[in-house]
Structure formats: C-alpha cells, structure tokens
Amino acid sequence: MRKINTRNFRVATRSTTRDVNRQIVLNLIREHQPISRAELARRMEVSRSLLTPLVRELVTRGAVVEGGTLRAPQRGRRPTLLRVRTNRHVAVAIDVRQQRTTIALADFGGHVLAREAVPTPGTPTALVEMLAQRVPALTALHVGADAPDGEERTLAGAGLVMPGMVDRRTGRVLYAPRLGWRDVDLRDLLAERLGYKVRIENAPIACALARLWLTPDGLTGGHSFAYVSISDGVGVGLVNRGEVLRGETHTAGEFGHVALDRSGPPCVCGKRGCWEALCGDGATLARYHARGGAPAESVEEVVRRARAGDGAAVETITETATHIGRGLAAMVSAFNPGRIYVGGEITAAWELLDGPIRRALVEDTLTDAARATPVVPDRNPAEYRVLGAVALVAAPTYAAPRVG
Amino acid sequence: MRKINTRNFRVATRSTTRDVNRQIVLNLIREHQPISRAELARRMEVSRSLLTPLVRELVTRGAVVEGGTLRAPQRGRRPTLLRVRTNRHVAVAIDVRQQRTTIALADFGGHVLAREAVPTPGTPTALVEMLAQRVPALTALHVGADAPDGEERTLAGAGLVMPGMVDRRTGRVLYAPRLGWRDVDLRDLLAERLGYKVRIENAPIACALARLWLTPDGLTGGHSFAYVSISDGVGVGLVNRGEVLRGETHTAGEFGHVALDRSGPPCVCGKRGCWEALCGDGATLARYHARGGAPAESVEEVVRRARAGDGAAVETITETATHIGRGLAAMVSAFNPGRIYVGGEITAAWELLDGPIRRALVEDTLTDAARATPVVPDRNPAEYRVLGAVALVAAPTYAAPRVG
DNA sequence: ATGTATTCGTTCACGCGCTGAACTAATGCA
DNA sequence: TGCATTAGTTCAGCGCGTGAACGAATACAT
Numbered sequence: 001m002r003k004i005n006t007r008n009f010r011v012a013t014r015s016t017t018r019d020v021n022r023q024i025v026l027n028l029i030r031e032h033q034p035i036s037r038a039e040l041a042r043r044m045e046v047s048r049s050l051l052t053p054l055v056r057e058l059v060t061r062g063a064v065v066e067g068g069t070l071r072a073p074q075r076g077r078r079p080t081l082l083r084v085r086t087n088r089h090v091a092v093a094i095d096v097r098q099q100r101t102t103i104a105l106a107d108f109g110g111h112v113l114a115r116e117a118v119p120t121p122g123t124p125t126a127l128v129e130m131l132a133q134r135v136p137a138l139t140a141l142h143v144g145a146d147a148p149d150g151e152e153r154t155l156a157g158a159g160l161v162m163p164g165m166v167d168r169r170t171g172r173v174l175y176a177p178r179l180g181w182r183d184v185d186l187r188d189l190l191a192e193r194l195g196y197k198v199r200i201e202n203a204p205i206a207c208a209l210a211r212l213w214l215t216p217d218g219l220t221g222g223h224s225f226a227y228v229s230i231s232d233g234v235g236v237g238l239v240n241r242g243e244v245l246r247g248e249t250h251t252a253g254e255f256g257h258v259a260l261d262r263s264g265p266p267c268v269c270g271k272r273g274c275w276e277a278l279c280g281d282g283a284t285l286a287r288y289h290a291r292g293g294a295p296a297e298s299v300e301e302v303v304r305r306a307r308a309g310d311g312a313a314v315e316t317i318t319e320t321a322t323h324i325g326r327g328l329a330a331m332v333s334a335f336n337p338g339r340i341y342v343g344g345e346i347t348a349a350w351e352l353l354d355g356p357i358r359r360a361l362v363e364d365t366l367t368d369a370a371r372a373t374p375v376v377p378d379r380n381p382a383e384y385r386v387l388g389a390v391a392l393v394a395a396p397t398y399a400a401p402r403v404g
Numbered sequence: 405m406r407k408i409n410t411r412n413f414r415v416a417t418r419s420t421t422r423d424v425n426r427q428i429v430l431n432l433i434r435e436h437q438p439i440s441r442a443e444l445a446r447r448m449e450v451s452r453s454l455l456t457p458l459v460r461e462l463v464t465r466g467a468v469v470e471g472g473t474l475r476a477p478q479r480g481r482r483p484t485l486l487r488v489r490t491n492r493h494v495a496v497a498i499d500v501r502q503q504r505t506t507i508a509l510a511d512f513g514g515h516v517l518a519r520e521a522v523p524t525p526g527t528p529t530a531l532v533e534m535l536a537q538r539v540p541a542l543t544a545l546h547v548g549a550d551a552p553d554g555e556e557r558t559l560a561g562a563g564l565v566m567p568g569m570v571d572r573r574t575g576r577v578l579y580a581p582r583l584g585w586r587d588v589d590l591r592d593l594l595a596e597r598l599g600y601k602v603r604i605e606n607a608p609i610a611c612a613l614a615r616l617w618l619t620p621d622g623l624t625g626g627h628s629f630a631y632v633s634i635s636d637g638v639g640v641g642l643v644n645r646g647e648v649l650r651g652e653t654h655t656a657g658e659f660g661h662v663a664l665d666r667s668g669p670p671c672v673c674g675k676r677g678c679w680e681a682l683c684g685d686g687a688t689l690a691r692y693h694a695r696g697g698a699p700a701e702s703v704e705e706v707v708r709r710a711r712a713g714d715g716a717a718v719e720t721i722t723e724t725a726t727h728i729g730r731g732l733a734a735m736v737s738a739f740n741p742g743r744i745y746v747g748g749e750i751t752a753a754w755e756l757l758d759g760p761i762r763r764a765l766v767e768d769t770l771t772d773a774a775r776a777t778p779v780v781p782d783r784n785p786a787e788y789r790v791l792g793a794v795a796l797v798a799a800p801t802y803a804a805p806r807v808g
Numbered sequence: 809a810t811g812t813a814t815t816c817g818t819t820c821a822c823g824c825g826c827t828g829a830a831c832t833a834a835t836g837c838a
Numbered sequence: 839t840g841c842a843t844t845a846g847t848t849c850a851g852c853g854c855g856t857g858a859a860c861g862a863a864t865a866c867a868t
Contacts, residue, residue, distance in 0.1 A: 004804045012421035
C-alpha cells in the first residue's frame with residue numbers, strides 16, 4: 001500500500017508492461033535455472049505464448065542462454081532449458097579498509113576472476129591515483145574481445161565500498177572515522193580517472209546488497225533482513241522488501257551510534273555507551289585487557305586464545321556477545337527484520353556468541369516471533385564486501401523497473 | 405532499486421499501464437485540485453490526449469468531478485477544472501483507548517460527519533457487542549440514498565485503531581498491555597458482526613497513515629517520516645517512501661521498548677530504561693512526584709502547572725523532553741526520517757520540549773542533516789487516530805497498484 | 809465587429825504488448 | 839503405427855499509450 005509521490009513519479013508507457021515482465025522472467029530464470037519457458041509460464045500464471053517474445057529479447061541481449069534439453073521423465077516434447085549468462089558482464093570491485101584495499105574483478109554471478117590487495121593510501125587523492133594505475137592493468141587482462149582466456153567480457157562499471165558514511169546519491173564520503181576522511185567527492189574523482197561509471201556504498205550496506213542480489217532467494221530467507229558488521233566500527237545495512245533502507249539523507253542504519261547505556265564506556269563519536277563502544281573490536285580488546293588478558297593486537301588473537309581455553313578471553317567474548325545481543329534486540333524491536341546476518345572477525349567464535357546473543361534477544365524483545373529472529377554468522381565478510389561492490393554494479397540489470 | 409521477489413510478484417497485464425496512470429492522475433488531482441487536464445498532462449509529461457480517457461474513467465466511477473472553469477488570466481479556451489469527490493465514500497472510524505472508545509463516521513476527505521465516545525468495555529467480546537449495537541445506528545443516519553441530509557453516500561468499511569501490537573495481516577491483536585488483551589482475533593469478530601470489511605492497526609501507525617494519506621504532500625514534507633506517540637506507552641509509526649514499514653512479523657516501530665539506559669527505571673515489559681520507561685506519561689508523573697510536586701492525576705495536569713509556573717513541573721517536563729530527544733536521536737540514527745511528528749498530551753507544553761529535544765538531537769546524532777531533522781508537535785493526536793482509522797479504509801482507493 | 813493567435817479538450821490512425829485459440833514439433837506408450 | 843501429452847510458436851483480437859489533426863473557446867489587436 002504505497003502512496004504515489006506526486007512530486008516524483010513515473011508514468012507507465014507503452015513499454016512498461018514489457019519492461020516489468022521481462023525483469024520478472026529474468027529473475028525467475030536466475031532463481032530457478034535451468035528452467036523452461038513452459039515452467040516460467042506456469043509460475044507467472046500467464047499463457048506460454050507470452051514467453052516466446054520475452055525470452056527472445058533476453059536471449060538477443062545476451063542475458064539468457066538456451067541450455068541443453070532435459071531428460072524428461074514424462075511424455076511429450078522435451079523442454080528447452082534456459083539459464084542466465086552471468087559471465088558476460090564483469091565489474092571492478094574495490095573494497096577500501098583501514099589498512100588494506102582490495103581490488104578485484106568479478107562477473108555478475110559473483111565469481112572473482114582476479115584479486116589483489118594493497119596498503120590503503122593515506123589520502124583520497126593518493127587512493128584515486130593508485131586505483132587509476134592498478135585498475136586498468138587488471139581489467140586489461142580479462143575484458144574485451146581479445147582477453148587472454150578467449151572469453152568475451154564487457155566491463156559494466158566499478159563498485160567502491162567504503163568504511164564510513166556515504167551519500168550514495170552525490171557519491172560523497174560524508175565521514176570515514178577510521179580513515180579520518182570527511183566530505184570527499186570520491187566517486188566522481190575516481191569515475192573521471194577511470195572513464196566509466198563508479199557506484200559507491202558503505203560496507204554494511206554493501207554486504208547486505210551482496211546477500212540480496214548475489215544469493216538465490218531460496219538461501220537468503222526473505223527480502224527483509226539486516227546485515228550487522230562488527231569490526232572497529234559497528235554498522236548496519238537494512239533491507240526491507242527487497243530494497244535497501246537509505247533514509248531521507250542516506251544515513252539510515254547508523255545503529256552503531258545508538259546509545260544503549262548512558263553509563264557505558266565513551267565512544268569515538270563523543271557519547272557514552274554507543275553500541276559500537278560496547279561491542280566493537282576496540283571495546284572487546286579493552287575489556288580483555290581489563291580482565292588481565294595478555295597483550296593482544298587484535299580480536300582475532302583474542303578469539304584464538306578463547307578457543308585455546310584462555311578464561312579471560314572466553315569471558316570477554318561472552319560479554320561482548322551479550323552486548324551484541326542487546327543491540328540486536330533493539331534493532332529487532334525497531335525494524336523487525338526477518339533475519340540478521342552478523343559479520344566481523346569475532347564471528348569466528350560463533351559457538352561462544354550464539355548462546356548469549358539468543359539469550360539477550362529473548363530477554364529484550366516483546367513477541368515470540370521477534371525472539372525467534374534467526375541470527376546467522378557471516379563467516380567471510382571480506383568476501384561479502386567485495387561481492388557487495390559487484391552487486392552495486394549488477395543490481396540495475398536485475399532490479400524491478402520503477403513504476404508509479 | 406528493488407529486487408523482484410520471485411516467490412511473490414505481480415506480472416503486468418494489458419490493463420496495468422492504465423491502472424498505474426489512473427492512480428497517478430487521481431493523486432495529482434487530489435494534491436493540486438482544482439486542476440485542468442492540460443495541466444495534468446504537463447505535470448505528467450504526456451500528451452493531452454491521454455487524459456481524456458483517464459479522466460473519463462475517474463469521472464464515471466465518481467471519484468472525480470468537473471468543477472467550474474477558472475477565470476483564465478491568459479488567452480485561449482478556459483480549462484475545465486477537476487477535483488476529487490471525497491464526500492461520496494465514508495468510513496466508520498473506531499479508536500479504542502484505555503478509558504474511552506471513540507466511534508466516528510468520516511468521509512474520505514477526513515471530514516467527520518458524526519462522533520460519539522463511550523467507555524471502553526473490559527473484554528474484547530463486550531467491545532464487539534457494543535460496536536455491533538452502536539455502529540449501525542450511526543451509519544443509518546448518514547449512509548445510503550435516503551440519508552436525512554440528502555447526500556448519497558457509500559460505506560466503504562471500518563477502520564479499527566488499537567493501543568498495542570497488531571498483526572495487520574491476520575487482524576489479530578497480539579498484545580495490548582494497557583487493556584490486558586492478548587492474541588484476540590478482533591478484526592474478524594467485528595467484521596462478522598458488522599457484515600463488512602474491517603481493517604485494524606495500532607495507534608502510532610494509524611496516526612502516521614493519517615499524515616500520509618489525508619494531508620496534502622505539500623504540507624507533510626516528504627514521504628519518509630516517523631510519527632511518535634507519547635502517552636502511557638510510547639510507540640512509533642515509520643513511513644518510508646510513502647509506505648509504512650511493518651517488518652517481517654508486523655512489529656516494526658516498537659521503539660518504545662528499546663533500552664536506552666541499562667541503569668534506568670524499570671519498564672512494564674520487564675527490562676530497565678526502555679524509552680517508554682523514561683519518557684512515557686507514567687515516568688513523567690513519577691518524576692514529578694519524586695521532585696516533590698503535589699499529587700497529580702495526569703500529565704495534562706503537570707503541563708498545566710508547568711505553564712502556571714510550578715518549578716517542579718517545569719523541571720520534570722524539561723527532563724522528560726531530554727529523554728524524548730535522546731530516543732528521537734536513536735531513531736534518527738537508525739532510520740534517518742525526513743521529519744518527526746510527536747503526539748501526546750505532553751506536547752501541549754511544546755515551548756518547554758522544543759529546546760531540550762533539539763539539544764539532545766544535536767548532541768546524539770552524527771551528521772548535520774540528522775541534527776536538523778524537523779520535529780513537529782501534533783497538537784491533536786486524538787483526531788489523528790480517528791483520521792488514521794479513516795485512512796485505513798481510504799488508502800486502497802489512492803494507493804499505487806502493486807507491480808513487479 | 810472581425811480576424812488572429814493561443815490554449816484546451818477530443819478524435820483517430822498507429823504501434824506496442826498481452827491474450828487465447830490454433831497449430832507444429834517432439835516424445836512416450838499402447 | 840497411432841494416440842495422448844507436453845513444449846514452443848503463430849496469429850487475430852483487443853487494450854492502451856502516442857502524436858498529429860481538429861474543433862471549441864477565449865483574449866487581443868485591428
């Protein structure tokens with residue numbers, strides 16, 4: 001039940017119906033491939049005759065290919081199977097972290113063709129400069145008709161994932177505390193140097209996009225979920241009905257700086273007891289040392305020691321888990337997502353996190369459904385950030401057309 | 405950029421384009437009435453010829469009427485002006501509160517034709533019984549071809565606004581703490597007795613719906629906002645891009661039970677320091693008494709005394725305002741709404757609330773845009789709950805058709 | 809008073825795209 | 839070999855946006 005925005009709407013034209021149905025078909029093939037035209041018609045509850053021109057367009061465009069026919073178990077003509085062609089289009093994926101920047105090339109199916117990691121330059125201009133040198137070198141090897149491996153690939157653009165707040169529309173980095181950058185026009189600077197379109201997004205949203213666009217629906221459990229990234233900072237990417245929740249000025253999801261305990265530890269943002277100050281990696285390390293743990297460089301180290309039986313480490317992580325769970329409970333009360341993904345180094349100790357998180361959820365939420373919200377660890381957030389960068393580029397290909 | 409849900413989608417048919425454009429026209433007329441076909445064509449950037457059949461359908465259906473022509477300031481044929489006909493359809497609006505239940509009849513423009521208030525019965529069955537008696541008596545006077553005032557009106561259904569958590573889809577009241585009701589199939593019970601469709605929603609969402617559907621866009625400041633209801637309980641209705649955010653199991657917006665201060669006062673839900681426990685009416689009264697204020701029955705009384713110069717009352721309300729502001733800051737960080745409406749008895753003392761709320765927002769949020777989020781008092785929340793009940797019934801008439 | 813420019817609303821031929829019936833192709837089974 | 843069954847295509851029909859053309863209504867200049 002959506003109200004039409006009378007200051008920003010899209011009228012339907014002659015081709016709108018076709019645009020809508022074409023995307024439905026594309027997504028159905030993506031989800032159920034390999035699949036026949038007849039099966040698509042049944043799922044869409046339309047006549048088979050509609051599928052003929054729709055599929056023809058997708059095949060002509062190169063988005064879909066006819067696979068072999070299936071050994072039919074029943075009588076009748078064997079169906080012609082269809083599948084999406086994800087290896088035709090590739091995207092440059094750039095994941096900027098505090099220490100290292102990953103540059104990768106991946107196709108729209110999320111398969112990484114090449115990857116390299118370099119230290120993150122200290123300034124935005126140095127970053128752009130570095131990328132302007134390395135990215136073309138990377139793409140030259142895999143893109144174009146004369147790629148060494150013979151595959152003919154098209155470069156669709158670049159996705160840039162940043163640790164910090166980003167205004168997706170203007171392409172500006174509003175504030176990246178871990179890098180110390182503020183109000184930088186990074187997207188356009190890079191786009192100008194590379195000569196093609198660049199899309200920018202923050203890390204938790206990118207991870208959420210990777211889940212949304214590059215994972216079959218059957219595995220994601222719905223189109224409403226939250227991706228919580230726990231590392232130095234704590235950020236959230238919220239997805240509601242298949243769409244990222246961005247907020248009026250593109251800063252929705254800054255749950256990391258919701259103050260959950262006024263008497264808690266101070267946060268980098270100036271307040272006390274922010275979620276990030278309670279369960280971010282800095283907080284975990286500080287608590288570990290306060291408990292008398294031997295000097296540790298990183299949360300990964302604490303996790304290793306916990307698994308090796310270090311009591312202080314176990315207690316520390318258990319306590320962090322409770323703080324994580326309380327924040328998740330707040331998020332569940334506010335958003336009621338269908339599922340929560342948790343990413344970050346600390347999730348390597350999921351067997352220690354699982355219990356306290358669930359306990360906090362049960363204690364702090366109001367309905368049985370909310371208490372039962374699945375919380376799933378993301379074992380490989382670095383990978384998801386890279387895939388998120390790909391999703392930034394690939395999403396428009398698969399997204400529903402805007403109507404109304 | 406929405407992903408198509410492959411398990412729940414709508415294919416476009418021959419009539420989809422028309423359906424979409426008809427609703428766009430209807431909404432444009434609603435927003436800009438009186439308006440001519442030519443002006444509509446310009447705003448939609450389509451040919452004037454399209455408006456002829458579109459408007460004809462709306463006029464035939466009775467949704468739109470041709471008004472008089474305008475005294476044209478410029479040359480040429482005078483435009484035929486169009487306006488929506490909101491007085492044709494009426495809705496029964498039922499607002500259930502802890503003490504009193506309001507039954508009203510209003511047209512789709514939000515104009516109340518009749519209204520009565522009765523004590524709220526103690527049980528769901530008694531409520532349904534009471535409504536089954538009174539509602540038909542009310543509608544008989546104003547609905548049908550032989551209404552006493554001669555207007556021919558159609559009853560479109562009933563809207564039921566409840567204090568508590570509601571699953572809109574199943575129509576069940578999940579939990580209404582102030583009434584002590586749990587898991588009641590209220591919507592269907594009432595629908596069966598009344599013999600027509602009943603839609604149910606909780607109070608804050610209803611107020612948000614009233615803002616969204618029954619106020620011109622020009623006055624609402626966007627399609628993304630939050631309505632915060634502060635009375636005995638604290639609830640929030642969230643609207644994102646013209647659509648209410650409901651969450652996976654229809655419990656999104658339960659911000660009242662986000663714990664903002666672990667060492668705060670106990671809450672009815674069992675936790676400590678929930679937003680509701682910090683700034684709900686009960687918390688305000690308790691704090692007033694702790695400050696040595698004379699016994700007071702209600703927050704309205706405290707507000708009156710504050711305005712009369714009672715120092716303890718002023719301090720109490722100022723402190724409540726700070727708690728309100730901190731909760732709003734959390735909400736702004738999480739959702740980043742374009743505007744926040746605040747409803748509740750305490751808003752009568754807005755001149756005392758304004759400052760501390762803004763101060764807390766400035767202190768507790770991260771970006772200038774977030775700090776500048778407009779916070780607007782709703783002077784008449786009782787009215788908005790009733791209008792919200794109307795909006796529940798009226799919304800499908802004006803909503804964008806689901807596509808994709 | 810008359811002619812002209814201008815704006816509004818409608819009509820109509822055209823083309824895009826869904827719809828359902830009819831048809832061809834391919835296959836398994838009696 | 840014939841028949842039933844399933845897949846995919848073709849085609850006439852119809853809904854609906856599109857743009858050109860046309861009539862209606864009005865202000866202004868002459």
